[in-house]
Amino acid sequence: MNYQRILEQVINQTDPLVAVGHQADYIPALAEVNPDQRGICLHTLSGEQYAVGDSDVRFSIQSISKVFALAMALSLEGDNLWTRMGKEPSGTAFNSLFQLELEHGVPRNPFINAGAIVMADILVSHMLDPEHDFLAFVRRLAANETINYNRLVAFSERSTGYMNAAIANLLKYHGNIHNNIERVLQFYCMMCSIEMSCNELATAFLPFADHLRPFSFGGVELTSSQVKRMNAIMQTCGFYDEAGEFSYLVGLPGKSGVGGGIAAIHPQHYAVAVWSPRLNEKGNSVVGMKALELLTTETKESIF
Ligand code: GLN
DSSP: OOHHHHHHHHHHHTGGGTTSSBOOOSSGGGGGSOTTOOEEEEEETTSOEEEEESTTOOEEOGGGHHHHHHHHHHHHHGGGGGGTOOOSOOOSOTTOOHHHHHTTTOOSOTTSHHHHHHHHHHHHHHOSSHHHHHHHHHHHHTTOTTOBOOHHHHHHHHHHOHHHHHHHHHHHHTTOOOSOHHHHHHHHHHHHTOEEOHHHHHHHHHHHHOTTSOEEETTEEEOHHHHHHHHHHHHHHTTGGGHHHHHHHTOSOEEEOTTSEEEEEETTTEEEEEEOSOBOTTSSBHHHHHHHHHHHHHHTOSOO
């Protein structure tokens, strides 16, 4: 498969979409990113790497970090994790409050904000220095020690994140947050603020495509069955109320973030990461969704 040629075609075909949508500005620091950038990077299990465009520019991974948090929480808690949250698609926005109220403080899944805030609480309970341990894990997974938090973005989100504060308070009311709310939200915002490039994200996601090998990075150990199950959750819950659309158009497990990134995997084949800051009304990158749709259409490869 000539992935380099295909990625070039795919990016060219997204030309008419580069100016469509709006970059996230509810986190003020994200509004300062140049929205005209786009990049894509694909790493295969056999060791080939292909890239086009701004694939080495770091951006705010935001909710893509929820995949890394799930890997850590699952390795620490195993199936006990599912007493604190579900694994069903939400069909609601990533920061929705009403479903959490109806369901008595049990988040639908780990990839909506409520679920990730509970995972942040779990990591705070288990670790003396969760900020250090989380970053160490991501650095190990991406094989890059220079990956870091962007404290300005984390502070910008924490000082304006009224919806996440409401979610955390509702969780605490229902007994599903065990630590101090402020501490948990601070750590949640730090996780979201990590900056990585498409190239680094493709490296970090490749082990999820390689589930036949043991997953062991920076003290995070998962069985191949746990990795497969994480992929199942990415497939059904990775795109909030657009998970069905992504599954229909792209057909790969993946995870998006409001920084405009999407990382996806083709199990036993490759990991791919794409980035462009302008989002559709569901909070997913317009160019990113289209590029991955074109990739799996052009290659005729998806999980289906
Ligand atoms: N940090 C963002 C928030 O909580 C993450 C949302 C996202 O990327 N979808 O609002």
